[in-house]
Amino acid sequence: xxxxxxxxxxxxxxxxxxxxxxxxxxxxxxxxxxxxxxxxxxxxxxxxxxxxxxxxxxxxxxxxxxxxxxxxxxxxxxxxxxxxxxxxxxxxxxxxxxxxxxxxxxxxxxxxxxxxxxxxxxxxxxxxxxxxxxxxxxx
Amino acid sequence: xxxxxxxxxxxxxxxxxxxxxxxxxxxxxxxxxxxxxxxxxxxxxxxxxxxxxxxxxxxxxxxxxxxxxxxxxxxxxxxxxxxxxxxxxxxxxxxxxxxxxxxxxxxxxxxxxxxxxxxxxxxxxxxxxxxxxxxxxxxxxxxxxxxxxxxxxxxxxxxxxxxxxxxxxxxxxxxxxxxxxxxxxxxxxxxxxxxxxxxxxxxxxxxxxxxxxxxxxxxxxxxxxxxxxxxxxxxxxxxxxxxxxx
Numbered sequence: 001x002x003x004x005x006x007x008x009x010x011x012x013x014x015x016x017x018x019x020x021x022x023x024x025x026x027x028x029x030x031x032x033x034x035x036x037x038x039x040x041x042x043x044x045x046x047x048x049x050x051x052x053x054x055x056x057x058x059x060x061x062x063x064x065x066x067x068x069x070x071x072x073x074x075x076x077x078x079x080x081x082x083x084x085x086x087x088x089x090x091x092x093x094x095x096x097x098x099x100x101x102x103x104x105x106x107x108x109x110x111x112x113x114x115x116x117x118x119x120x121x122x123x124x125x126x127x128x129x130x131x132x133x134x135x136x137x138x139x
Numbered sequence: 140x141x142x143x144x145x146x147x148x149x150x151x152x153x154x155x156x157x158x159x160x161x162x163x164x165x166x167x168x169x170x171x172x173x174x175x176x177x178x179x180x181x182x183x184x185x186x187x188x189x190x191x192x193x194x195x196x197x198x199x200x201x202x203x204x205x206x207x208x209x210x211x212x213x214x215x216x217x218x219x220x221x222x223x224x225x226x227x228x229x230x231x232x233x234x235x236x237x238x239x240x241x242x243x244x245x246x247x248x249x250x251x252x253x254x255x256x257x258x259x260x261x262x263x264x265x266x267x268x269x270x271x272x273x274x275x276x277x278x279x280x281x282x283x284x285x286x287x288x289x290x291x292x293x294x295x296x297x298x299x300x301x302x303x304x305x306x307x308x309x310x311x312x313x314x315x316x317x318x319x320x321x322x323x324x325x326x327x328x329x330x331x332x333x334x335x336x337x338x339x340x341x342x343x344x345x346x347x348x349x350x351x352x353x354x355x356x357x358x359x360x361x362x363x364x365x366x367x368x369x370x371x372x373x374x375x376x377x378x379x380x381x382x383x384x385x
Contacts, residue, residue: 117205121209124213
């Protein structure tokens with residue numbers, strides 16, 4: 001048995017697996033698309049944040065359809081295993097997203113605090129008559 | 140209308156709030172009393188109203204920093220010239236308020252006076268040994284940052300004038316604000332003066348700082364101090380959302 005014949009079935013199987021993987025990735029990208037669209041349609045997700053996820057799904061789709069792109073990109077930055085390049089990119093994406101959400105939450109907390117303070121101060125003005133000062137001196 | 144106001148932050152202090160208000164009225168009658176009810180689930184607000192205070196009820200618990208800031212916003216709006224912070228749990232003795240006022244008004248350079256339980260002879264409640272270590276650490280850091288001796292940076296018993304009212308209404312630290320507020324005021328050319336006071340064991344409620352969170356407290360405040368020092372001093376005219384009022 002020559003080296004070539006021993007390798008042939010392996011290559012064949014690998015090719016089938018690759019096709020299956022590609023179909024799976026395309027399916028995942030489509031599912032993400034559908035879920036995100038549905039959330040936006042139900043107003044459970046704002047377009048602003050939906051864009052991020054749609055972009056991620058598009059990236060996934062491009063990588064699945066464009067044969068060899070991932071391998072080329074991985075090779076260009078010196079990563080031998082394309083899968084590792086994908087993991088690294090995904091990891092960075094998630095970290096950036098989390099940082100972004102932390103800033104969003106911080107802003108919302110601050111706005112929430114200001115609103116609560118204003119409501120409380122207005123409430124005091126309305127509910128307790130004859131305030132100690134008749135002329136608020138605020139500029 | 141009085142030109143002076145006592146800001147009393149309170150969270151579930153129904154057992155002590157009425158006495159605190161009555162003591163302030165008795166010891167410092169020239170002060171209006173404003174209780175900030177920080178989302179209490181008990182009858183703190185009703186008790187405070189009954190004792191003759193004005194009450195601002197926050198719709199939910201915002202934490203001591205935002206509660207106290209609400210008081211300063213109120214003081215700014217109503218044109219108060221002096222504000223003193225007094226805890227609602229009975230720790231601070233209102234009989235010290237006239238002394239704080241005297242210290243604030245005696246020196247035109249003084250804008251910010253803090254009652255310290257560690258100045259003077261060791262009397263009264265001085266917190267637990269464990270906490271004293273933390274307080275001593277903060278005291279060292281704050282003293283270094285502000286180039287002056289600060290002995291009790293966590294004391295919430297403090298008085299400031301119109302300058303301080305306007306600063307704190309505009310910008311006040313969150314979560315554990317006492318230590319940071321000293322550095323913030325220093326950055327705005329309002330060095331803190333300390334005055335020896337005697338503190339009493341709290342008569343109701345529980346401390347904000349339980350053992351498990353004290354390490355978090357320590358790290359958070361140190362980080363916040365570093366940020367406060369590194370942050371550019373905001374220009375006086377800058378308008379944050381809290382400042383704009385209708």
